[in-house]
Amino acid sequence: xxxxxxxxxxxxxxxxxxxxxxxxxxxxxxxxxxxxxxxxxxxxxxxxxxxxxxxxxxxxxxxxxxxxxxxxxxxxxxxxxxxxxxxxxxxxxxxxxxxxxxxxxxxxxxxxxxxxxxxxxxxxxxxxxxxxxxxxxxxxxxxxxxxxxxxxxxxxxxxxxxxxxxxxxxxxxxxxxxxxxxxxxxxxxxxxxxxxxxxxxxxxxxxxxxxxxxxxxxxxxxxxxxxxxxxxxxxxxxxxxxxxxxxxxxxxxxxxxxxxxxxxxxxxxxxxxxxxxxxxxxxxxxxxxxxxxxxxxxxxxxxxxxxxxxxxxxxxxxxxxxxxxxxxxxxxxxxxxxxxxxxxxxxxxxxxxxxxxxxxxxxxxxxxxxxxxxxxxxxxxxxx
Amino acid sequence: xxxxxxxxxxxxxxxxxxxxxxxxxxxxxxxxxxxxxxxxxxxxxxxxxxxxxxxxxxxxxxxxxxxxxxxxxxxxxxxxxxxxxxxxxxxxxxxxxxxxxxxxxxxxxxxxxxxxxxxxxxxxxxxxxxxxxxxxxxxxxxxxxxxxxxxxxxxxxxxxxxxxxxxxxxxxxxxxxxxxxxxxxxxxxxxxxxxxxxxxxxxxxxxxxxxxxxxxxxxxxxxxxxxxxxxxxxxxxxxxxxxxxxxxxxxxxxxxxxxxxxxxxxxxxxxxxxxxxxxxxxxxxxxxxxxxxxxxxxxxxxxxxxxxxxxxxxxxxxxxxxxxxxxxxxxxxxxxxxxxxxxxxxxxxxxxxxxxxxxxxxxxxxxxxxxxxxxxxxxxxxxxxxxxxxxxxxxxxxxxxxxxxxxxxxxxxxxxxxxxxxxxxxxxxxxxxxxxxxxxxxxxxxxxxxxxxxxxxxxxxxxxxxxxxxxxxxxxxxxxxxxxxxxxxxxxxxxxxxxxxxxxxxxxxxxxxxxxxxxxxxxxxxxxxxx
Numbered sequence: 001x002x003x004x005x006x007x008x009x010x011x012x013x014x015x016x017x018x019x020x021x022x023x024x025x026x027x028x029x030x031x032x033x034x035x036x037x038x039x040x041x042x043x044x045x046x047x048x049x050x051x052x053x054x055x056x057x058x059x060x061x062x063x064x065x066x067x068x069x070x071x072x073x074x075x076x077x078x079x080x081x082x083x084x085x086x087x088x089x090x091x092x093x094x095x096x097x098x099x100x101x102x103x104x105x106x107x108x109x110x111x112x113x114x115x116x117x118x119x120x121x122x123x124x125x126x127x128x129x130x131x132x133x134x135x136x137x138x139x140x141x142x143x144x145x146x147x148x149x150x151x152x153x154x155x156x157x158x159x160x161x162x163x164x165x166x167x168x169x170x171x172x173x174x175x176x177x178x179x180x181x182x183x184x185x186x187x188x189x190x191x192x193x194x195x196x197x198x199x200x201x202x203x204x205x206x207x208x209x210x211x212x213x214x215x216x217x218x219x220x221x222x223x224x225x226x227x228x229x230x231x232x233x234x235x236x237x238x239x240x241x242x243x244x245x246x247x248x249x250x251x252x253x254x255x256x257x258x259x260x261x262x263x264x265x266x267x268x269x270x271x272x273x274x275x276x277x278x279x280x281x282x283x284x285x286x287x288x289x290x291x292x293x294x295x296x297x298x299x300x301x302x303x304x305x306x307x308x309x310x311x312x313x314x315x316x317x318x319x320x321x322x323x324x325x326x327x328x329x330x331x332x333x334x335x336x337x338x339x340x341x342x343x344x345x346x347x348x349x350x351x352x353x354x355x356x357x358x359x360x361x362x363x364x365x366x367x368x369x370x371x372x373x374x375x376x377x378x379x380x381x382x383x384x
Numbered sequence: 385x386x387x388x389x390x391x392x393x394x395x396x397x398x399x400x401x402x403x404x405x406x407x408x409x410x411x412x413x414x415x416x417x418x419x420x421x422x423x424x425x426x427x428x429x430x431x432x433x434x435x436x437x438x439x440x441x442x443x444x445x446x447x448x449x450x451x452x453x454x455x456x457x458x459x460x461x462x463x464x465x466x467x468x469x470x471x472x473x474x475x476x477x478x479x480x481x482x483x484x485x486x487x488x489x490x491x492x493x494x495x496x497x498x499x500x501x502x503x504x505x506x507x508x509x510x511x512x513x514x515x516x517x518x519x520x521x522x523x524x525x526x527x528x529x530x531x532x533x534x535x536x537x538x539x540x541x542x543x544x545x546x547x548x549x550x551x552x553x554x555x556x557x558x559x560x561x562x563x564x565x566x567x568x569x570x571x572x573x574x575x576x577x578x579x580x581x582x583x584x585x586x587x588x589x590x591x592x593x594x595x596x597x598x599x600x601x602x603x604x605x606x607x608x609x610x611x612x613x614x615x616x617x618x619x620x621x622x623x624x625x626x627x628x629x630x631x632x633x634x635x636x637x638x639x640x641x642x643x644x645x646x647x648x649x650x651x652x653x654x655x656x657x658x659x660x661x662x663x664x665x666x667x668x669x670x671x672x673x674x675x676x677x678x679x680x681x682x683x684x685x686x687x688x689x690x691x692x693x694x695x696x697x698x699x700x701x702x703x704x705x706x707x708x709x710x711x712x713x714x715x716x717x718x719x720x721x722x723x724x725x726x727x728x729x730x731x732x733x734x735x736x737x738x739x740x741x742x743x744x745x746x747x748x749x750x751x752x753x754x755x756x757x758x759x760x761x762x763x764x765x766x767x768x769x770x771x772x773x774x775x776x777x778x779x780x781x782x783x784x785x786x787x788x789x790x791x792x793x794x795x796x797x798x799x800x801x802x803x804x805x806x807x808x809x810x811x812x813x814x815x816x817x818x819x820x821x822x823x824x825x826x827x828x829x830x831x832x833x834x835x836x837x838x839x840x841x842x843x844x845x846x847x848x849x850x851x852x853x854x855x856x857x858x859x860x861x862x863x864x865x866x867x868x869x870x871x872x873x874x875x876x877x878x879x880x881x882x883x884x885x886x887x888x889x890x891x892x893x894x895x896x897x898x899x900x901x902x903x904x905x906x907x908x909x910x911x912x913x914x915x
Binding site for chain 1 (some may be wrong): 614798801802805806809810824825829830833
């Protein structure tokens with residue numbers, strides 16, 4: 001079968017780091033990602049099935065991996081070589097169309113008894129990501145045992161399968177996984193006023209999830225590109241401004257004062273950082289109110305940020321990762337309700353993976369939101 | 385004998401016409417056969433003896449009022465209020481006429497034994513004047529005698545302890561002014577009446593008032609009902625101020641109004657700037673060379689240097705009249721003198737009105753002409769420089785020339801930045817803006833703090849700028865800015881054009897290909913008397 005495979009090749013990885021710094025997404029050209037003919041992954045156990053991906057999204061965490069900007073934190077919880085792709089809608093061999101909950105929790109790893117988190121249903125907090133019957137991997141798409149969506153065939157535990165209703169298009173269904181992240185993030189936010197930093201896929205979906213969760217919440221969104229502003233407003237943001245205008249907007253809307261160096265004396269009670277960069281975190285720290293909370297939804301990396309305001313203003317910094325199973329159900333409903341298929345801007349066949357990665361890495365500037373691989377026409381997909 | 389203003393019909397022999405363009409200049413050829421240019425009058429003769437004219441005015445007041453010296457007595461409270469940095473434009477060369485008048489008033493006060501004297505810059509919700517600006521306006525002698533003792537200061541419209549509520553007009557308009565002024569035995573107001581909007585009851589009822597008062601006439605309805613606010617008798621802005629004046633009068637406040645007028649000598653009769661005051665076909669080879677050199681030099685300079693050069697210009701205005709006494713009688717005489725210099729008769733309206741916006745307006749002295757001020761200068765001030773009917777017909781097109789940079793003075797205009805980024809990004813409709821946003825900006829503590837302690841215009845001030853153009857916004861079919869930064873122009877809700885020809889092409893879509901064009905050749909200031 002055809003699969004994009006990410007191998008542990010230090011020299012190529014170093015080249016990817018360099019190329020990624022020069023131009024986002026260039027790591028795909030020179031790095032350890034390659035299109036290969038490989039054997040399909042074996043079923044790890046009796047409750048596992050084969051899945052033939054239909055569409056598989058390209059996520060920010062994938063891009064960070066390809067361009068070598070991911071944190072080394074992940075090293076013990078991924079296994080090489082792996083096939084990326086954790087935003088997947090695909091077919092089972094019996095023709096059932098499913099979305100995949102990619103988190104590889106205790107159930108999928110046949111860990112008995114499950115860890116405390118999994119016992120509570122908090123699969124995103126699973127403490128056994130490197131143990132059990134599977135090779136290490138926090139999710140499908142980062143685990144050698146399961147394969148990933150950027151291929152014509154992968155495996156999934158039946159506990160990971162969420163049937164997709166016939167009425168929901170593949171284009172909308174491929175957004176269910178990131179939507180579930182957004183649903184989970186929105187559930188953490190209790191403040192009545194929220195600033196959302198970043199309006200890529202995750203930012204836009206978080207705006208939608210916040211609005212769906214609480215009609216009365218005031219959402220101020222910072223979006224860099226015109227199409228992002230339009231979408232942010234249509235998905236529920238009350239106010240959409242350019243990133244450079246966010247500080248002033250928050251000052252004005254919260255009746256805060258502004259000191260000579262630009263820092264606010266007050267701010268908004270909740271900031272949802274859907275970027276995760278040093279700049280976005282610094283901005284979040286500037287605009288969060290004393291006692292407020294910053295929810296880090298976008299995947300950060302090794303970052304240098306002045307944490308003085310965090311200390312002086314008793315701001316809480318809270319990570320928000322993935323979802324619980326119930327979030328997927330909510331996300332599936334919202335995907336239909338909000339016509340999320342419109343966020344899928346372009347899709348590519350596997351052989352054009354370099355173009356796909358480049359497009360995804362510069363999506364905002366190119367007027368795009370979500371880029372995905374389209375496996376539906378891949379010949380190898382039909383081989384058993 | 386200065387030549388009056390006039391209307392030039394453009395034909396094939398007409399040379400390119402001067403358009404001011406912020407801190408630059410353009411020469412534009414207007415289409416022959418359908419264009420005309422409204423030129424200002426040449427500077428009226430200045431008074432030979434300004435100090436003598438001031439003394440005579442103080443001794444011979446207009447209206448039912450005694451000479452100033454007769455109103456002064458020992459032990460009395462005397463307050464002298466004067467116009468702020470927004471007048472005149474550009475600032476005048478020393479000595480400023482305010483200084484001359486104030487010195488004359490203080491001489492009389494000293495002679496009468498008055499020792500309780502305060503001087504207040506009547507800036508309403510404008511920014512505070514700096515020390516050097518105050519020194520320029522009142523002179524070093526007055527500044528050094530009063531400022532160190534805290535007796536010369538900027539009005540603070542946000543100081544609740546120093547405001548006095550005097551009553552309400554029959555229209556429900558609240559009148560609140562400076563407590564010191566309200567409690568004075570005599571308030572002397574020293575004005576420079578640059579345009580016909582200035583002066584009269586507006587001096588006190590606006591200049592010394594608070595937001596509580598101002599909001600009754602600085603609003604969209606008032607501005608849209610003024611035809612125009614440069615014509616006092618057809619200006620709802622002035623009607624409201626005059627009603628407030630009645631409240632001031634009824635409160636027992638005695639006001640001695642001193643108004644002065646200036647001629648049109650904005651750029652002088654010699655030096656490189658003087659060419660800007662000449663009619664193009666009268667430019668001699670030296671003028672042409674001077675203009676070419678000036679334009680080439682300016683265009684090569686960084687904006688900061690250009691701004692510094694223009695903002696340092698002090699106009700050699702001559703004082704044309706001084707009148708003093710009772711507010712209304714004084715203002716009638718003043719207005720007549722303003723009109724004598726500025727009013728030019730022109731027959732009929734035009735389809736397209738063109739104008740070149742200069743580097744300065746009332747709110748960017750020593751500052752930056754930000755996009756909101758561009759709108760205000762064009763659609764507020766220049767558009768309203770008419771008596772009778774607007775110079776451009778309803779549904780017509782206004783073409784302005786200005787670089788319109790997305791740039792703001794962070795100290796002077798903090799709330800403008802937010803207004804531009806947040807309010808105009810949402811809507812440009814003045815009525816909606818007023819209803820949804822004004823109160824929040826007016827009551828914002830940070831803006832209030834900066835207005836009171838820094839040099840910032842009040843939080844609500846950008847709203848007033850927008851309202852100033854609201855009559856034009858509802859009247860015009862399209863607004864085009866030539867040579868403006870496209871994203872700024874679009875944020876204003878207008879259309880950017882690279883050249884005047886492009887703008888005329890765009891205008892043709894609204895008013896047809898044979899549309900008539902009138903160019904308002906301003907500055908020096910000209911006001912259209914549209915018959």
